[in-house]
Structures are given as structure tokens and as C-alpha cells.
Amino acid sequence: MSTPIIDFINSYRSGDVAELHMPGHKGTPLIGAEPLDITEIKGADALFEAYGIIGQSEKNMSSAYGSALTVYSTEGSSLSVKAMLACVRDYFGATFRIAAGRSCHRAFINGCILLDIDPVWIYPSEPAPGLCTSTITPEDVELTLSQHPEVNAVYITSPDYYGDMADISAIAEVCHRRGALLIVDNAHGAYLKFASPDIHPITLGADICCDSAHKTLPTLTGASMVHISKSAPEALCRSIREEMSLFASTSPSYVIMSSLDRTAHELTEGDLPQRIRECCDFVTKMKSWLSAKWYDIIGDEPMKLTVSALPLGYRGYELGGILRSCGVEPELCDDFCAVLMPSPYNSQEDLERVADVLLSVEGRKPKKLTPLRSHPKKVMTLREAYFSPHERIPVTDTLGRVLSRSVLSCQPSVPAALGGEKIDRESIKILKRYGFLEADVVK
Template identity: 50%
Template sequence: MTMLSFARDYADSGISRFHMPGHKGVPLHGMESIDLTEIKGADFLFESDGIIAEGERITADAYGAAATCWSAEGSSLSIKAAVCILQRYFGRPVRIASPRNCHRAFLNACTLLDADPVWLYPDRPRTMLCECSVSPDEVQRLLDSDDKIDAVYITSPDYLGGLADIGGISAVCRSHGVFLIVDNAHGAYLKFLGNDIHPLTLGADIVCDSAHKTLPVYTGGGYLHISKNAPPGFVQLAKPSMALFGSTSPSYLIMQSLDLAARELSGSLPEKIRLCCERTARVKALMAQLGIADISAEPMKITIDANSAGYDGNDLADMLREDFMECEYSDTGAVVLMMSPYNSENDFLRLEGFLRRLPKLPPKDRISEAGLFALRPEKVMTLRQAMLSRCERVPVDMAEGRICARTAMSCQPSVAAVMAGERITADIIKILKKYSILEADVL
């Protein structure tokens, strides 16, 4: 039985609802009749052994995972649980190496669990704000020089569609006896390409997917996957770790859509994903013909390099809006477009028409990110100490020499100019102002 059919049967039964939620199935919004709480037969997310467990098992099988836990609170919950699994496994605060383009959820996890991130700075400066993938060699050098690191944490894909060499990084981690966690929030679909490049397949021990970003799932639906190669203890620790941070009232609507998606994933959805990637590849080919650069390595995402086409990214996003298209993200340099099998052919044709009509302009100078990547802020205290301290907000011009109390990023997740616990310098202030961050929280 699917969770949706359970909810529909319940709604049709005419039973008197003397339980939460307060809407009692009466429509204000439209979905109330099938929005339930954890009543008898509906199962409990964090102690699932009924219809939720069945849907999770179908999902795990589709991904080849030892176990998959659903999240009704996105990857934000799965990421906190992932760090918690490690902490409970080792029985002490863990040291995790990560590039600085991590999502806030990872910083929150480190804060709450007092895990200590070791920042992995790439050898050569990257050119885009959200891009910070490190190479296997860079990871190797760090692990050779620091034998106290318990895990490596990689964000791949990054927000702009950059992909890290997860296979190479996982081989390095394995050879050092270090675990690999991948924030694959943007890549739940990567399992279902002709060549499976999901991080779990490529050797990660724990992977966090935002199912809702690329699959037909309501906003908030996500996965925490545990690899078959991870220690068995990880599976046992997964649910209690999700429960430590998750709400005791997970949305039944989100879980129903996770359940339906699980069944689609073991049915026709993989083929639809492949077709969508083929269709996206045709748009990418057209862009190449037209001389418009796409800097996304992802097959279901296009990132228009606006500057090389002669535009500011935010202006280009406005032009798309005028043609009735909304992007996922834009900044001065780039415009990110996310596709899925549920985009219509008309959507693709509209985009292609726009690209064909786009007047060619001389390339615009890209705002250099070199200053951001050159920063190596001094760590004065841990994230936890800084984030849980009393702080005040001051204009950034007044912040020189003070200790940052809240990590400052220009967008989520981009490379942070300064993390909580680091000292703010004149160089950092220059970079913050460049990204229009004009106030800072300081201890």
C-alpha cells in the first residue's frame, strides 16, 4: 500500500478525527484531507516499521544503499544527521575536512555537535563564488599532513553545477581510513543517468540528497543514504541521529510524495531523467553553436556564463523573466537553470528561442573572485564557541580585528569570506563590501 492510498482511504472513511492536525481534513488549502499525523497505521518517521519503512526500503534499493532515511526537512536535516552519525560512531567530537563552499546546514551541524572543520583550501583560486571543489591530490596532501582527520566532507554538485571527482576523493579517503560524506543536495538524479555518477556509487560513505531539488517531490523531501561499504553501525545510528534534530511532526504530504517518487524511481522515472538530460544536452549544444558558454558539468543543469556573453547575470535573469522564464539563481556572473523531466517541451523551446534571439555583445569583464580565494582567515575559536557567544551587529567598517560570530556568505552555499570564530581583517572587510555585506555579527 502506498502512503497516498492509506491517506485517501482514511479520508474517505468518514472517521471522526480527534487528533492533530487541527484542520481535521477540511479544505482551506486543498490538501488537508490527506494530510495526516502519525496515527495508527500511518507509521512513525523516526521509528519506521510500517508503510514509511516500506517506502524507505524501496528508495534504498533504487539507490543501492544499505539504508535510506527520508527527511521531511530537506538535506539540512540529513547533513546534521550525517555529522552526528560520525560523532556517535567515534564517541567524541570529530575533525572533518571540507572546502569552504559548504551549506549553512554543515556549519550548523558542526556548531551543534562541536565538530571541528578543517578548511580545505584549493591549490589554485577558483573563478566562481560557489565553486570550490578540491581535487583528489589536494585531499591526499591534507590527509598526508594531518592524521587526526576523521572524515572529508564535499559539496558536489555545487550550486553552479560543478562536479568534484568523488571517485578519486573516495579512493584517497579509503586509503587513509577516513570517511567521506557528500552533500549531494543537487544530485539526487545522478543515480539514474546512463552512467551512474551518484556519490554513493562512487564510494562515499554517507550521502545527503535533496530529493525535492531534482525529483518530483514536495519542497522539503530529502534522503540520508548510508553506503553498503560503511560500517554497519552507521545504519543503526542513522534514525536516532535524524531524530535528534528532526521535528516530531514530519509532513505527511512530503512523505507521501517521497513514497510516490520511490515507486517512480523503480519504474519509468530513470528513463524520463535520461531523456531530460538528452534534451538538456541539445540546449547545451545550441549554446555552444551560438557561442554562449555553459559552465555547468551537470547534465540536468545549465549555468549561463553571462559575462562571456556580454551581460551581467542579474540583467540576463531579468531578460529571461520578460520572456516568461524564471531561473534558479543569478548573480553578476552567472544564471543557473535547473531542468527536470517535468519541464515541458514548450519550456525547452522557449529557452532555445531566447538564446537564439539574444543579441551578441562583447564579453564583459568578470568580477574577479581571486581576493576571496586568497583569504586564509585566522581561526581564533571553534564555530561552536563563536556561534553560541553573545554578539553584536556592527557596520563592517567597524569590524576590523573583531571575531566573527556568524559566517558571512553572499549566497547559500558559496565560499565564505569569514566563518564564525575567525578574525575579521581589512582584506576580509574589502571582500565583504564587494559582496554588499555591509554589517557583521561580531563577538
């Protein structure tokens, strides 16, 4: 196994070639990454027609994941999600109908707007504590598919930002029994293939999934992959590259592709799988130390550590403040919890510092925060609402108005309220809880 992309670039750059092509830096190390940054010169292949070095690197990655096909994205899972949607929509043509877990990333919402998709929302039977979690169960999927027999694709986000994981094998069984394909947003779970046991969505029966390699593997930000299962319709493999190019830049980053190339090598020939398992084992130990004190650990993802702050008498962001003051930068903190994302590239000292800080927090009177839920009435599709004339008004004045733009913040980019829905009292409470002061409503 080799690193075909990196090998090609190194050999090209070590030759005596006058570079009369893009990019303008000509490999001069101004910030350091330029030597790996080339364009589609002869021999460099092309991401959306990958038959050369990129295709070979993707094959290496595919063999690590056991997929029929793995394709790279250099624009994150934000691109991969849209490409998956276009690919499955193209496969079903006019009969395409998708059901999706309501707590999804904005990439899914944007894909629906751009592709004019009107999803049937799957609501979890249990109200979820935070915005970014609402694990969909096989029963929730079964119920939705029995109420909407026309649905032929199901879209699930698992793991979610908190590290909650859906029962993908049981959901895949429900979907396949009812003739639907299963699409999984596995942005947070690229490493799950190498956990023990292997709990990657493709292993568990998903037809197609995306992994943000950069979130948990040692790749550069922007590195993502789409995997298509060996049991999925072959047509998905034939169209995925074209569907990706529908939304992607025509100048994908060879620096990011090099980073995926290197990671494929580490996963197939290096000790990265072993290091991932060791990291998961240590995180499991940390979870047991913390829950032996009074922490509630949220989620079952093996390499993520999400601690609920409420039983300790804190809000998640207060816990975040304590962590920061002791030199630990968390991934996300909200009202409920603090989310920490260790990886094999953290040192043992890093992880011990996290455990020490959390274990030394003084407990206070436990806090309670009731989970809120709303099922507002949908009166327009996401696309109709998005392109309707709209105005920005205070959240407190939105009762009875139809949202034009979904309301979400950068992190976790999960909508608190969706475009096309009529705002009810419960939605206003949710918007206020997450600190939104204004919203765009249809005029």
C-alpha cells in the same frame, strides 16, 4: 512495488472514522493538501522508528538507489546534513575529526555550531569564480589528509550550486586508503542515480550522502533523503534515525512523505528514470547550441544549465533580468552567471524558450571579474564565535575583528566569511563583492 504511505492514508481517509486526533483540519481540503496530512495514528508508523509503512516506502527508495539504508527527511537536506554529521560523529566518538570543503551550505555550519565540531577546511587549489563553487579535487583531499592524519571523515559538497561536480570516486579512494569516511552533500544531485551513466555519490563510493529530492525530483519542497552505502560501517545505519530526531520536528509531514513515496514508485516502476535521461540529453544539446554561440557553460552536472554571462558582456543578474522579461524564471543569478534547473516536468516549449532567449541576447564587450580568495586566520571555533557576545558593525570597519556569525545570504547560503575567523583585507573585498554591508563581530 506499491505506495504504502499513500495507500494507507487513502484507505484511512475513505473509512468512516471520527478523527479525534491531530491535525485540526481533519482532512478537509482547505488548501488541497490536507487529505494526505495525517499524524502517527495506529498503522501510520513513525518516521524515526520506521518499521511499518514508512519503513516499507524507504525500502522501496533504497532499492532504487542501491543503498544499505535510505531514510526520509521532511525538513530538507538542512536536516539531513546535520543528521549525517551527528551520525558520523557518534560513530567515531572522541576521536572524530572532520575535514570539509570550504564552500559548504549553511546547514553544515549550523551542524558544526550545534554539535561543537571544529572542521579542518579544505581549500581548492584553484580560486573559484563564485561563492557557491569551489570544486575540491582528490589532490586537495590527499594534501589535507596528509597534513591532518587525525582526520577520519571528509565532507564534500557535490554537485555545487553551479553544477560543478567533484571526482567522488577518486576522492572516495583517497579517503578509504587513509581510513576516513566520505560524507557527500548531494543536495543538488538526487537524480544523478538515473543519469546515464549513474553518477550518484553512493554508486561512486561515498559512505553516506544526502539528496534534496525536492530540488530535482518531482517531490514537494522539504523532501530529502539520507542514503548509507552497503560498504559503510553498519553502525551508521543503526544510529541515523536517532541522530535525525535530534534536530527534527516530532511532527514530520505525511504530505511530504507521501510525495517521496510516490516518487519511489515512479523511480522503480514508472518511466521517471527514462524521462530524467531524456531531459539530460536535451540539456546537453542546449549546452552545445549555447557554447557554439559565445556562452561559457559552467559545471558538468547533466541536468543543470549554468551560463557564464561575463564573456557576453553581462553580469549574471543582468542575464537573469533578460530571462525574466521573456518569461523565464532562473534558479539563481549572481555576478558571474545564471543558473537554470530544468527537470522532466518542464515542457519541451519551456526549454526551447530558454534556448531562444539565450541565443537572441546581443553580445557586448566581454567583462572580466577576478575570482577572490582569502584564507583568514581562525581564532575561535564556529560554536565559540557564535555564542560570544557580539555586535553588528559596517563591513568596512571589520578589518582585524573576529566574526561571530558567518556571513551568508539566503541563496546560495554559502558563507562569504566564517564565524571565528579574523577578517583580513581580502575577506572584506569578498563581503563587499557579494553586497554585504554589515557583519556581526565578537565584542
